[in-house]
Amino acid sequence: MTDDPAALQGERAGLVSRCSAALIDAFAVSAVCVLALVCAGAVRYLLLGGPFTLPDPPRRLLPVIGGTLSVVYLTWGWVNGGRTAGDQVMGLRVRSQSELPLGFVRALIRAVLCTAFPIGLLWITVSRHRSSLQDLMVGSAVIYDWGRRPS
Template structure:
């Protein structure tokens, strides 16, 4: 008697909804990308200011509220832009995830922006993932998005298997 071989590894989860741990890991990577981008922008500003105006060399001081607003705005643009254009952020790419609408297509711009804002304002919305039957966060429920494992490329029709 022959048994059907079950795919292992990434092929087994390809196209399935992503869980909490994978999504939090992607979010941590995205946080590091945003913090690194803020650091590079601040350093570039300080260098340019020093070259144009002379000493002293100082980093910009926006205060806690200014820095939070600046970082949040940059994060929102990064998240929404990534989800709208390629369907994934750097963190999503590293973790093999893709953000789609419920039918598997790209998020419309308004949905991507709203999802990014909700993601930043209410990160605890991710805690709904383990109790959701379709592993949806609060943000996914509001916007109509889904986060799926996608190691091999995007397919609007669902699971996309590697060639070969």
């Protein structure tokens, strides 16, 4: 192990970094869900008057709404620069095995897999190449990338 993060540039990311990024992303998606509820309540208050209250969507729709927002958020981040907010904070980038950007279809499939089966991330602990099950299925890799360019 090294104390110099620059030495890890371009190496495959480990479990702790990737779980930390996923946790940050989960908080970001949760914040968007709460913000959407507040905005919907504000619109209802402005149009109908009365006391301001948050909408109470049916409980069975919450996983569908949260899952859909998660897939959109992850796909958008991985297509536009290869990073979500969590990846940015943790210095990670998602790319294809061939070191190219992931592309929309593969990013979408990876986002669906990560949202529906997050435990697949644990495969990193037994993989020689630090690949999650999602990485193996879509041919992606998560690397340390602080955006530094060699001088």
